Amino acid sequence: xxxxxxxxxxxxxxxxxxxxxxxxxxxxxxxxxxxxxxxxxxxxxxxxxxxxxxxxxxxxxxxxxxxxxxxxxxxxxxxxxxxxxxxxxxxxxxxxxxxxxxxxxxxxxxxxxxxxxxxxxxxxxxxxxxxxxxxxxxxxxxxxxxxxxxxxxxxxxxxxxxxxxxxxxxxxxxxxxxxxxxxxxxxxxxxxxxxxxxxxxxxxxxxxxxxxxxxxxxxxxxxxxxxxxxxxxxxxxxxxxxxxxxxxxxxxxxxxxxxxxxxxxxxxxxxxxxxxxxxxxxxxxxxxxxxxxxxxxxxxxxxxxxxxxxxxxxxxxxxxxxxxxxxx
Amino acid sequence: xxxxxxxxxxxxxxxxxxxxxxxxxxxxxxxxxxxxxxxxxxxxxxxxxxxxxxxxxxxxxxxxxxxxxxxxxxxxxxxxxxxxxxxxxxxxxxxxxxxxxxxxxxxxxxxxxxxxxxxxxxxxxxxxxxxxxxxxxxxxxxxxxxxxxxxxxxxxxxxxxxxxxxxxxxxxxxxxxxxxxxxxxxxxxxxxxxxxxxxxxxxxxxxxxxxxxxxxxxxxxxxxxxxxxxxxxxxxxxxxxxxxxxxxxxxxxxxxxxxxxxxxxxxxxxxxxxxxxxxxxxxxxxxxxxxxxxxxxxxxxxxxxxxxxxxxxxxxxxxxxxxxxxxx
Numbered sequence: 001x002x003x004x005x006x007x008x009x010x011x012x013x014x015x016x017x018x019x020x021x022x023x024x025x026x027x028x029x030x031x032x033x034x035x036x037x038x039x040x041x042x043x044x045x046x047x048x049x050x051x052x053x054x055x056x057x058x059x060x061x062x063x064x065x066x067x068x069x070x071x072x073x074x075x076x077x078x079x080x081x082x083x084x085x086x087x088x089x090x091x092x093x094x095x096x097x098x099x100x101x102x103x104x105x106x107x108x109x110x111x112x113x114x115x116x117x118x119x120x121x122x123x124x125x126x127x128x129x130x131x132x133x134x135x136x137x138x139x140x141x142x143x144x145x146x147x148x149x150x151x152x153x154x155x156x157x158x159x160x161x162x163x164x165x166x167x168x169x170x171x172x173x174x175x176x177x178x179x180x181x182x183x184x185x186x187x188x189x190x191x192x193x194x195x196x197x198x199x200x201x202x203x204x205x206x207x208x209x210x211x212x213x214x215x216x217x218x219x220x221x222x223x224x225x226x227x228x229x230x231x232x233x234x235x236x237x238x239x240x241x242x243x244x245x246x247x248x249x250x251x252x253x254x255x256x257x258x259x260x261x262x263x264x265x266x267x268x269x270x271x272x273x274x275x276x277x278x279x280x281x282x283x284x285x286x287x288x289x290x291x292x293x294x295x296x297x298x299x300x301x302x303x304x305x306x307x308x309x310x311x312x313x314x315x316x317x318x319x320x321x322x323x324x325x326x327x328x
Numbered sequence: 329x330x331x332x333x334x335x336x337x338x339x340x341x342x343x344x345x346x347x348x349x350x351x352x353x354x355x356x357x358x359x360x361x362x363x364x365x366x367x368x369x370x371x372x373x374x375x376x377x378x379x380x381x382x383x384x385x386x387x388x389x390x391x392x393x394x395x396x397x398x399x400x401x402x403x404x405x406x407x408x409x410x411x412x413x414x415x416x417x418x419x420x421x422x423x424x425x426x427x428x429x430x431x432x433x434x435x436x437x438x439x440x441x442x443x444x445x446x447x448x449x450x451x452x453x454x455x456x457x458x459x460x461x462x463x464x465x466x467x468x469x470x471x472x473x474x475x476x477x478x479x480x481x482x483x484x485x486x487x488x489x490x491x492x493x494x495x496x497x498x499x500x501x502x503x504x505x506x507x508x509x510x511x512x513x514x515x516x517x518x519x520x521x522x523x524x525x526x527x528x529x530x531x532x533x534x535x536x537x538x539x540x541x542x543x544x545x546x547x548x549x550x551x552x553x554x555x556x557x558x559x560x561x562x563x564x565x566x567x568x569x570x571x572x573x574x575x576x577x578x579x580x581x582x583x584x585x586x587x588x589x590x591x592x593x594x595x596x597x598x599x600x601x602x603x604x605x606x607x608x609x610x611x612x613x614x615x616x617x618x619x620x621x622x623x624x625x626x627x628x629x630x631x632x633x634x635x636x637x638x639x640x641x642x643x644x645x646x647x648x649x650x651x652x653x654x655x656x
Contacts, residue, residue, distance in 0.1 A: 029476070030476060030479045030480050030483055032479045032480075032482060032483045033475055033476055033479035084438050084439070084442060087434075087435070087438060088435040088438060088439070106415075106434070107415070107416040107482055108479075108482070110412050110415060110416060110438055110441075111412070111416070111475060111478055111479055111482070113438075113442075114412060114441075114442075114445070114475050115472065115475045115479075117442070117445065118468060118471045118472045118475060119472070121449065121464070121468045121471075122465075122468050122469070122472065125461065125464055125465050125468060132461055133453065133460055133461070136449070136453055136464060137450075137453050140446060140449045140450050140453060141450070143446045143449075144443065144446045144447070144450065147361055147439060147442050147443045147446060148357070148358060148361055150439055151358045151360045151361035151436075151439055151443075152358050152360075154360060154435060154436070154439070155358055155360045
């Protein structure tokens, strides 16, 4: 799927990013704070956001050696949101491991999340850049958007009907903003021209929208073992997804009733997830979601064509392929 | 207790700080995030930390007009820690009002706390200062210490014997660090000399240690109505306090057994809090705590005597008096 040079780079950079994160968390006291933080960092993950940051830095001709702290920072920020979201969503597993609030308890998880967030700022502020104040502002504004997105997500669980624009606004803030800021900050660390910084931010935003809709799809169609988390997790939590919002808007009266009947139950075993998938197939929601993913990925790719140094973007395109073909 | 000019200044500055905070939180969406945040900000509080920041700025001859954003930031940070601590401590009321996790639910409280924390950085980054990077670093390091202090506090609730040095280390991180950074940041915003920045930081640290031990005392000796939170709250939560750590270390075998008997129960009504207080009185722990408060306040005052512009510190001394005479 990828050329081997991208895979080699991905492994090498991943190690650099992980080392930088571990440096911030290892062998510190008290253990009740740092053990769960280290546990989260060591649990791994695809490290897509810090990879984006470093690739954006390189895409404007910047020195990637200046980007490791900011890259570690973005991944720590992402981990902070995961730890707190898992408490709110009552998710028991993440990346195939017990979540912090399950392995320890909710108090420890609240605190570990807070600690990861503070360490994210610590890493960010180590970045050597004349734009450090602007970088910190973008980081802060982006994080506020993520909190807003998570609040919308919570509100949707208990609120009334959600339409597609409201859903897209939610995932833009909750998911896409973080990929946007990864690219924007990477481009700023690399001292990119304003237009390139903007284009790379838009690239990240569109990639993020595609990424989240892909995630919604995977929750229903992916293999549980590959996914590393429980299948049908969105359904179990009563989450709004692209699929659900689309299906409720486009189903015939009969199909809609069947869908609402399915949704009114609390048990989501494999059989029921499959039944749900069949309804989505029939309404055309799976196809619509795949089209949306492709459209956002196309918009993302188009942003790269406008960059000053558009020759340096091949690995960003590899990352787009990686997102579009991922199965977990 | 205070001269009227300090009271007038306190009211005026408080309004400025509150206005600056409300500017950041009012009329924003989604309401599930911003309503609880505004609720917390409007619930009030003594605003001691932002007052310290502004006073430290003035004590080095700085322009207080440059300090409002940083002052708002410190209070938002403080409120973030309160919202998350209240979830962990299962406290139902704060400042006489229902806590966020009680009025809404724990998920909303986690998120509102996160939002307050992000807004604290947003406010801080608005500060106009050539030292903004250093200010952000001090803010970040101080917040990490607060998380560490809270983790120690949690660990003490379930762990074994805690001695006085371990207790003092915990409150230094959990409480005193925030007062220290308020003063350090205020002095930096005011462009103070390095020695003055350091002395004001030490002033804040000592004031903070006095403040926390005073808090431990108030939980046992204060009037519930004045306190604005439940009496004997520390005891109910099995918290380590100066009083408890001191009493367990200094009681005779008999008194120690009586104390452990009292502590083994889960109900802490007024009668039992009074019984506990009588034991503390007998062991000399109330006196020891008052002596510790006075000692730290003296150290704090001594730091002010060394400042370049030591004439400008009269209101910082008023604040020391305010802390030493407070009854809530």
